[in-house]
Amino acid sequence: MSLALDLQFFAGEKTEKATPKKRQDERRKGRVAKSQDMNTAILLLGCFLSLFVFGSYILQHMTAFFRKSFTEYIHWDVTNNSVQTMFNDSALQAIIMVAPIMVIAIISGLAANLLQVKFLFSTEPLKFDLKKIDPIKGAKRIFSIRAFVEFLKSLLKITMVGAVTFTVIWINKDQMLMTSFLGPEGALKFFAKVTVMMGFSAIALLIFLGVLDYLYQKYDFEKNIRMSKQDLKDEYKNVEGDPLIKSKMKEKQRQIATRRMMSEIPNADVIITNPTHYAIAIKYDEAKAEAPFVLAKGTDSIAQRIKEIAKEHKVHMVENRSLARALYAAVEIGEVIPEDYFQPVAEVLAYVYQMEKKA
Incomplete structure (x- = not known):
């Protein structure tokens, strides 16, 4: 209990130099x-x-x-006009x-x-x-x-x-x-x-x-x-946002991006897998890009989810361990694949198109 009180006291003691934001706020107030x-x-x-x-x-x-x-x-006479x-x-x-x-x-x-x-012009002291x-x-x-x-x-x-x-x-x-x-x-x-x-x-x-x-x-x-150490923490929270809230917002954004990515999987031409740890959804559409591009990608649980959706919508899956790893590291979602991977990806797409013709 005593240690907690001591820590609280030192946290509230003003031992730190003022931050630029604190100085700007004081200046705005005319101080x-x-x-x-x-x-x-x-x-x-x-x-x-x-x-x-x-x-x-x-x-x-x-x-x-x-x-x-x-x-x-x-020498003037004292009159209203003369005095004026x-x-x-x-x-x-x-x-x-x-x-x-x-x-x-x-x-x-x-x-x-x-x-x-x-x-410096401030109306704060006049309030x-x-x-x-x-x-x-x-x-x-x-x-x-x-x-x-x-x-x-x-x-x-x-x-x-x-x-x-x-x-x-x-x-x-x-x-x-x-x-x-x-x-x-x-x-x-x-x-x-x-x-x-x-x-x-x-x-x-x-x-x-x-x-x-x-x-x-x-x-x-x-x-x-x-400022005290607590003041610095509070200012950081006000400027940057509460870390807990920021992490929750990032998680929410990540979930939205994942849902959007999953909704694009049925439009893919092929899913290149690792087969268990990686999954890359590839699409080739001449109207959108001159080369194949990545619709979705993921590892582990997300890769398994990509493969499940691909099975549901009968999207072809091709196992190529080295290509899956390389594409996952080199290409972001929505980007066109680099020239170094044109040949292996073209071979995969050609194989998929042959399979579709036979079907």
């Missing part, structure tokens, strides 16, 4: 190894690069908008300024996901599931080891990013104190330079953390989709 930290890092990198590239473009449009506001809009016009113009200018950043942010987000999971709002399972998720690991990751990320940005500020603290002696343009350039340094330093750190997080997510995903 893949993916790091959100990597997505965030690539998204921030795209946004900073867009600011770096399109900074002058945004500054130009912003300056033009402010100039127009303080030279034209300030200013609002529409302001919204259009905001869209024009933000559009390049938004486009690059969308491209960066798509690229981050494609790099990790390639193209309503009562298990997702189960308070007990929700509490288990909140106080699980995975949640604790995620908390530690977030804490580590905030600490390291804070340390990097503080280091950049500390390195430039002397110049920062001297900005009071600079003009507005010089001060803006300095703070822009420091901001870019902090941004790219934080992004480099986030990418490094994202790579580590992706490796952890992949390890955790592989561990969660492991």
Whole structure:
């Protein structure tokens, strides 16, 4: 009893790697190894690069908008039409300024996901599931080891990013104190330079953390989709079919094929026998084939059944041990006999035709 329980326990223990079908099923459900930290890092990198590239473009449009506001809009009377016009113009200018950043942010987000999971579209996570709002399972998720690991990751990320940005500020603290002696343009350039340094330093750190997080997510995903030996057996049954059912189906197909074969025996010209172990039914019909072909064949009990049906329908039987063995091994049912056996088979058929003429 104890041994049976131990075997059952080990059979249910998930120790085997997931099969390709299991991986495909998980992917179909939208479950893949993916790091959100990597997505965030690539998204921030795209946004900073867009600011770096399109900074002058945004500054130009912003300056033009402010100039127009303080030279034209300030003199307008406050009416419904004037307010609507200013609002529409302001919204259009905001869209024009933000559009390049938004486009690059969308491209960066798509690229981050494609790099990790390639193209994947699944509606499975959007389906309503009562298990997702189960308070007990929700509490288990909140106080699980995975949640604790995620908390530690977030804490580590905030600490390291804070340390990097503080280091950049500390390195430039002397110049920062001297900005009071600079003009507005010089001060803006300095703070822009420091901001870019902090941004790219934080992004480099986030990418490094994202790579580590992706490796952890992949390890955790592989561990969660492991299968037990029983799971492998069940999957094999689902894919290939239950071996017992498959054997029964094959037996049924074999019986149907045998019945069909037996129904063709009365049409045979001759049965070549061994005489007890082999029986080959031969037919020659110029309308169907250029040479004699095999209608049925069998060994032992099937051979005896072929001979019984042949006797019932008065089909000639000729004993030729070597020819019967050779034809059984070389020709399948419905196939024309090979050229090597034309001569001996022709002699048998000629003998049968002579016997029929005499009869």
